[in-house]
Amino acid sequence: MLTTHADFVEREALVRHEQLPSEIHRSGRSAGAGDAVDLWQTMRKEARLNADMVLIGLIRSCILDQQDLAGGLARLLSSKFAGEMVPAQVLEALMRDFFLTQPGAVETVAADLLSIRERDPAAVDHITPFLFFKGFQAVQAHRVAHWLWQEDRKFLARYIQGRASELFAVDIHPAAKLGKRIMFDHGTGIVVGESAVVEDDVALLQNVTLGGTGKEGGDRHPKVRRGALIGTGAKVLGNIEIGEGAKIGAGAIVLKSVEPYTTVVGNPARPVGKRHTGLPSLTMDQSLPAVDYVI
Template sequence: MAGLNRSLSDLSKEPPLSSDVSGLWEALCGEAMDASSKDPSLTRTMNSAVLYHASFAQALAQRIAFKLANHDLDQDELLSVVAQALISNPDIVDHAAADLAAIKERDPSNAEILTPFLYFKGFVALQGQRVAHWLWHHDRIHMARHVQSRISEVFGVDIHPAAKMGKSIMLDHGSGLVIGETAIVEDDVSILQNVTLGGTGKESGDRHPKVRRGALIGAGAKILGNIEIGMGAKVGAGSVVVGSVAPYTSVVGIPATPTGRRHSGLPGITMDQTLAEPEYII
């Protein structure tokens, strides 16, 4: 318990150059206080999840541990593991803050930070994967597998611990998402539900997709093999993609083929799901 208390104390210190994290934490606390004042029955929830913590890092660690704990690894044991990862790699905290900001900006159903922090399984699942990724690369393979398994069981999101995830990522809904071991998802990407970034069979080695910055992946899309989804690309809902997609290009269908005019901008940020010619919504 002493080790756990020291870890939580260390988490009260925000990492250097964390003005964005500090600003987000202030906003999160303000939203939690407002929610508590409007509905006093939520006071205990807001206190334990947000207001009793000294920093965003502390609150984030507690949220991950609370959601993923079970009889195999209880909340205090898991909290110690998560805290160690966040202390050793402050980028996890920074990236989590960027993810929250991205959700607030992109999701038309949500205008705050508190709701995704508490309730959006795509957000919490991604932060758990960041912890599992740290464990994977510090020779704690079975602990990483444990965290991955719990994320899958609790949220229905299965992201391999070795997959490389950028920041400012929105996993909208999250349900049914599968991302394989050698996949890469860069910054500013948005992925909707029931998407697979998978392999094409029993091949080994580098075998999963690389999704470049600002791409938008529609619901139910299956992207298979060691292929590249270029910067700013759009993949239509229900499409099956087995070949690389050029930057700023939209693809739809089974198998997916280019459609419409080449666009500009980053649809992963703008959430622009339409095509000029022909009209199509992903």
């Protein structure tokens, strides 16, 4: 039977009186934990304002019935990743363990969400990317897979990677290293290789590949430094460095390192225009310099 609006209002009245601190918060807050707490309260308000009756089960389960951001994300991802042979309850417990044992993990999630809200005009609130943006969800799933990889639970990490690839069309090797405030815009078709590094504030658009150049092993994938923006369909290949604040044009094939604060385009990629001074990932400015000459 469909839940009525009266049922929802009654349930939410009960929820408002159940604001007990979660086990995560009782264990002690690291720097920035207040941001995660404040963000979760904002998201609960947004959920009440957007409580479409068709989605009431989703909103209740992943937001209104959860005491904190960590619990909400664990519920959301576990429900997506579960299958007949891997129950949702087991995955949810695993993801809650991740947040309990990794200092600062929930603050990183909050930083990612807040950054998306600031940079993406399609993110009209915070619950929209949380519930519906597969780029955000794929990054958070990777954080769990990376933890498992470091804990030498590599087979389970591979399961998370594989399910994320199936669900989101985003394939991030569990060993890859991702920073904070990462934005995978749209997400579809993004591939990140095993030895890749993606630092803070980086933005990748759809169909970006951070890959190798062949069958060689070892350290073979790109290192993308802070604030770089990599445009739609760009392929960045090999153990090269994309400098801080660099901008990679859509469709570029990048086989050599890119200097900081430099825009490159083409196949093979070449520098164009004057060197810029800001971090393009923060403005998401994908336009090319007005002056077109090789640096």
